[in-house]
Structure formats: C-alpha cells, structure tokens
Amino acid sequence: MSLEHALEVVRQASLPPRSRGVIALLEENCTVCMLCARECPDWCVHIESHQEVVPAPQHGGRPRTRNVLDRFAIDFGLCMYCGICIEVCPFDALFWAPQYEYAAASTDGLVHEREQLRAWMWAVPVPPPLAAGAEPPAEVVAAVRAERPGQP
Numbered sequence: 001m002s003l004e005h006a007l008e009v010v011r012q013a014s015l016p017p018r019s020r021g022v023i024a025l026l027e028e029n030c031t032v033c034m035l036c037a038r039e040c041p042d043w044c045v046h047i048e049s050h051q052e053v054v055p056a057p058q059h060g061g062r063p064r065t066r067n068v069l070d071r072f073a074i075d076f077g078l079c080m081y082c083g084i085c086i087e088v089c090p091f092d093a094l095f096w097a098p099q100y101e102y103a104a105a106s107t108d109g110l111v112h113e114r115e116q117l118r119a120w121m122w123a124v125p126v127p128p129p130l131a132a133g134a135e136p137p138a139e140v141v142a143a144v145r146a147e148r149p150g151q152p
C-alpha cells in the first residue's frame, strides 16, 4: 500500500487526528539518548549507534564525542501502543500518526526500520494552533533570538 493510499484510508475513516495508529520518527531530532528503548515495557524499540569525534570549535578546545544513529526500528508485532516511548522522548523525536493499515504477511514485516518510521512523519497531523495569549514555545523563542542577536 502506498503512503497516499494509506492517508486516504485514514481520511475516509474520519479518525481523530491524535489516534494511536503508528509511531513516526523525526530522526533529525534523535540524539540516541536511548530513553525510549529503556522505558519501552515490551523491549520493541531497537537502536544501534556509534560514536563520532567532533573537533573542538575553537583552537585549544577539547574535541567532543557524539552519538550517530545507525539503526532505529520498532517492532509493531510486539508494541502495545502504550505511548511511553513518545512521552519520555526529551527531544520530540517520536510522534503518533493515525495511520493504522500496515498489516504484513509475516512478523518480520511488522518491524519498521528508520526509513519507514521517518516516512510516517508525513502522516503526523499538524499541531493545533496555540490558544490566544499563550506563550510561544521555548524553541521558537530561541530560534528567533538566534536570528536576531542583540535584540530583545
């Protein structure tokens, strides 16, 4: 089934936008902190990574290491859709998408690797607008400040 067809099925089913259909990964936000894999009660989040040395930004500084994601997979044959992985992720890298039609002929087909999890991001609904008078999100404030250094 193509993603377009899957989205059409969701639209036709008139599902609530926050339905727990499938988990999407925004891998650009993932720091490989492993919290989701550790907290998953079913041990169905599989993460592999390696460390990379990042040179010091300034002369005389110390180089740093950072984790680089090699594999991120969720076994939907084991997942019980509790949402703990999404709740505990400190970096907003996991989201619910309402798409629910991804039956597979074998249990192997229910293991979604990072490319498939990333593709589900296109099915994640846009968040509702903020209530009138609400504070803008901290990351938006930080991004605006970074673009206009020295201004309030």
Ligand code: SF4
Pocket: 039, 040, 041, 042, 043, 044, 045, 074, 078, 079, 080, 081, 082, 083, 084, 085, 086
């Ligand atoms: S929804 Fe629950 S069971 Fe499924 S991967 Fe996340 S933590 Fe594990």
Ligand code: SF4
Pocket: 029, 030, 031, 032, 033, 034, 035, 036, 037, 047, 088, 089, 090, 091, 092, 093, 094
């Ligand atoms: S908790 Fe979030 S940032 Fe940490 S490994 Fe899982 S998805 Fe990545």
